[in-house]
Amino acid sequence: MSAPSVRTAAKYARVLQRWARSSSVSLKRFSGAVCEACNEEQRWRQTRSTPFITAAGVITVALVAADHVYNEKRFFKAARLGNVQELKKQVEALIESGERARGDESGGGAADRRHALGWTALMAAAANDRAAAVQELLKLGARPDLPEQYAGAAAAAASAGLHPLDALQRREDEFCASMNARASFLGWTALHYAALADSAGAARALLEAGADPTARDHAGRRALHYAREPSPARDLIVDHTRRWERAKEAAAAEERRRFPLEQRLRQFIVGQQAAIETVAAAVRRKENGWADEEHPLVFLFLGSSGIGKTELAKQLARYMHRDDPAAFIRLDMSEYQEKHEVAKLIGAPPGYVGHEEGGQLTRALARRADAVVLFDEVDKAHPDVLTVLLQLFDEGRLTDGKGKLIECKNAIFVMTSNLASDEIAQHGLQLRREAEARLAQRARLPGDQPETQETRVEALSESPNPEETLEVSRHFKDNVVRPILKRHFGRDEFLGRINEIVYFLPFSRQELLTLVNMELKRWADKARCRHAVELRWEGGVLGALADGYDVHYGARSIQHEVERRVVNQIALAAERGALGRGCGVLLLERGGRVALAVRRPADTDYTPLDLAAV
Known part of the structure; x- marks a missing residue:
């Protein structure tokens, strides 16, 4: 073999090697082929013996090895087209390269490799109704509940350093051409895509692999929301959703039995035993089906500032929804003191500025219709805002500026107010003085009985905790607090929709x-x-x-x-x-x-x- 032919082979091998390095890939087979080409040139120089391999052979070996190099475009295109063999090949190549799944903080496997714009191959296969590819990816270790990170062409292009047109083109070529590439799919799972594509095979494979049919996307919607009706895919998702909900309800019931709401609240709230017991009793009625299902649960928390009203609402949301941040909605009603700010709450009507954005409350309830909603300092809101809240409390539904009806009968609404705070504080102090006097009287021993340390401890242990005996009298509620509330809110129907008025008393x-x-x-x-x-x-x-x-x-x-x-x-x-x-x-x-x-x-x-x- 001549020196130029060997040098040419080594040259092409080095070019392929540089290409592999630029692709951030290092394969044993590819490296072996390149090294063989380089070693052949060195052997020729040392011995100048008979040709051992030809330039074409070296290039062929290098190209065969390069065929096993991970290629992102080919990987996701294979998922889109349902090419199972190519998917296996690309996953093997990625495993040999030793790289972890990009964009996944939990360190997923090769089958969970994310596209540069945010989706996974499993999502692409489900979106294109490639049931066989979905099954293969699941066998290769793909996790069915990974959330989508594609938030629309503009946002994806900005995060990846691309032009929006390039992001649009790549979404169509390497994911799915039939979906709106400009829309946001943030938080979607593969099951969401299978439901939208009406792919019963993909949905069945995902559900059997343990996909959660109750998982919500960024807009708060489950996969069932996108399924066609009627369809086999929808029937599958409905069946598994019912199973998951029954299992979750059983687990929640067991958790409530072992760890009651009162116990959770006492860990974070100092004092306020009466308030905690009132809230826990009302929530227990609702959870166990002993409440009016046609109306949401409404509380009004009354008391001085800094007494624990807001914190109790936060901890209630954490208990009900396991620390899901979207399940706690807080609105400062001091921002709604003007009549026109009703639009900020439910959204501007058609033809007005901000119509497409929707309202702060309606957007949040659309994501989580069973959230805990806190209306902080509700006494500062405009009367027209209270009219909107009255509809919300009375019917458990709300119509936004676009005319869309939002059902929220499973939500819990908490209002806080400083109305009558001075009267409540003085009444609470009086109750404490009376309770302490009763405690001292019970601890006091009869005069004819000698007083010892043991008998005093026994008397004190038998006396009730003064905090537990504090109860706001009905006379005080009806003749002091209610007139103040009625004078401010000006309507009995608003107060009539409140399930429990909870009183927060001064600290002992x-x-x-x-x-x-x-x-x-x-x-x-x-x-x-x-x-x-x-x-x-x-x-x-x-x-x-x-x-x-x-x-x-x-x-x-x-x-x-x-x-x-x-x-x-x-x-x-x-x-x-x-x-x-x-x-x-x-x-x-x-x-x-x-x-x-x-x-x-x-x-x-x-x-x-x-x-x-x-």
Whole structure:
């Protein structure tokens, strides 16, 4: 073999090698062919012996090896056309390359490899009714519930650094030509695509592989929403959806039995036992089918600011929907004080600016019709907004600006208000004084019976918790609170649609100590993480800080008290060089005041710190 022929073979082999590297692929077979070509040139130079291989042979071997190199376009085109053999070949090539599934944070396998614009081969096969390809990809390890990341040509092109026309073309060529490439399919699963394509075979394969028929896309819709009626694919999805829902209901019932709502709420809400029990009882009726199914559940939370009203609504949503962020909708009603802002809530009518965007409430309810909706400070909303809410509470449905009807009878609506907060606070303080007097009377022993420590402990243990005995009287509700509510809202039918008016009472002394301790722990964590400072405190500090409680501001007054009397001193000590990284701080109570003692890294004891002398 002549030197030019060998050099030519090696040249072509190196070109193919550079091409493979530019494709971010490294195959053993391909590398072996290239190395063989290069070694042949070296052997010819050393021995100048008889030709061993021809240039055509080297190129042929290299091309055969290159045929097994992963190629994105061929992979997704094979899924689109249902070419099972090519899918196997591309997955094998990707496995040999040692690369992980692109765009998948959980580290999926080769069959879950995402396209540069966001979809997977399983989605492409399902969208084009390629049941055999769907089955093969599932056998190769594709996961059926991966969500789509294609959010429309413009958004996909921007994230991939392409022109929107290029994104449109690639979506049509490498995914599906019959779908609108400009629309967003964010959050779709392969089952959504199978339902839209009316592919019974693909739907059956996905469902048998464990696909979740209750999974929702970014718009809050399940696969069943896109299925044709009637069709075999729809019947399959309906059947499996019922099974999944029954299984979820059974699991939720077991979870509620083992971990009741009251127990969950008490972990995050300090005090407010009566409010927690009222909310939990109403939700339990609804969950177990002992409530009016034609109307949603409506609460009105009344009490001072910072008392736990908003936090209770948040924790209720977390309990009901397992931390799904879309299942908690919060609207600040102070943003709806004008008449024209009704359009912001339900959407502008046709012909007006913003008609296509829809309303804040209607968009959110369209995604999750069973969400927990919080109308914060509802007393600040315009009366026309309250008229919309009345329709929502009365019928469990809402018509948006486009004329679309949204059913939300399974939603839970929570309104918060500071109306009558002063009256409720004073009534709560009176109830606490009466409860403490009853507790002291029950703990007091008869005069003819000698008092011992054992008998006193026994009497106290038999006395009920004063928090559990607090109950707002019916007289106070009807003659004090209701007139205030009626005077403000001006309509009985609005108040009549409220299932439960929940009263939040001021904190007891023990609850204030708990709040102070929680706040100090929060600042101790910050001090340790940000400044490497250890923060500790004596028991008397809790009582001194609890004295700063303001019944009108609730837990926020405790936060401000800790910042003013503790954090300010620590910040001043750090500024003046008396406190650095690695130091320890001990909070001391001296005559109702909070003082600091500092332990430097080299010391073992705390030294009181006089900030005025520093």
